[in-house]
Amino acid sequence: MSGFARDTKYYGDRLVYEPLESKWAGYHARHCGCGQDWITAHVVPAGFTVIPRGKSGYYGLVGPGLTEGVDESVLTTNALWEAVTGKPGTQTWYESVNVTCRSPEAEAARKAENERIYGPRRERAEKAKNELATAAQLKYLATLTEKVGKERFDAEFAEAVKGTGIEPRAPRERTATASKRLTKAVARKLISALVGA
Numbered sequence: 001m002s003g004f005a006r007d008t009k010y011y012g013d014r015l016v017y018e019p020l021e022s023k024w025a026g027y028h029a030r031h032c033g034c035g036q037d038w039i040t041a042h043v044v045p046a047g048f049t050v051i052p053r054g055k056s057g058y059y060g061l062v063g064p065g066l067t068e069g070v071d072e073s074v075l076t077t078n079a080l081w082e083a084v085t086g087k088p089g090t091q092t093w094y095e096s097v098n099v100t101c102r103s104p105e106a107e108a109a110r111k112a113e114n115e116r117i118y119g120p121r122r123e124r125a126e127k128a129k130n131e132l133a134t135a136a137q138l139k140y141l142a143t144l145t146e147k148v149g150k151e152r153f154d155a156e157f158a159e160a161v162k163g164t165g166i167e168p169r170a171p172r173e174r175t176a177t178a179s180k181r182l183t184k185a186v187a188r189k190l191i192s193a194l195v196g197a
């Protein structure tokens with residue numbers, strides 16, 4: 001999202017404007033059309049400075065009329081608009097500042113919230129990865145093995161378990177026994193390979 005922001009972690013105590021790349025590149029293409037990169041061709045020459053947001057690829061802009069020498073209660077992107085499009089900005093509504101609070105308490109709260117939302121999801125995904133093949137999958141695999149033969153089964157089995165830590169079928173191991181060692185996900189992979197065989 002484009003917007004004015006404060007985030008001490010990345011920008012110190014500076015007010016910045018974080019432009020949405022696609023949006024501003026679009027404005028530039030429509031209104032200027034010089035074909036150059038809008039930042040290097042217009043923004044930097046106009047006196048704005050690009051401040052990277054860590055290694056994320058995002059960044060904030062600071063500069064005169066945008067974040068410097070401005071009344072924060074009447075923030076607009078008019079200065080940037082003029083630099084990028086070559087036309088005077090006409091934004092008459094004012095933007096607020098998105099403040100990211102970096103106090104230890106705020107950071108801890110953010111982490112806890114993230115854990116609350118994504119923790120269970122991560123756990124479910126982890127569990128699904130280790131879940132063993134279902135009875136229905138094993139039954140279907142037995143039917144398919146019958147149909148395609150042991151050799152084909154072995155070849156596809158070895159292919160399916162590659163990189164999973166599951167061993168290929170041992171010489172005297174029954175195909176049904178070997179199948180029981182499969183996880184649900186690998187069993188699914190093996191089934192589709194055998195169905196397509």
Ligand SMILES: [Zn+2]
Pocket residue numbers: 028032033034035036038041042084
């Ligand atoms: Zn241009």
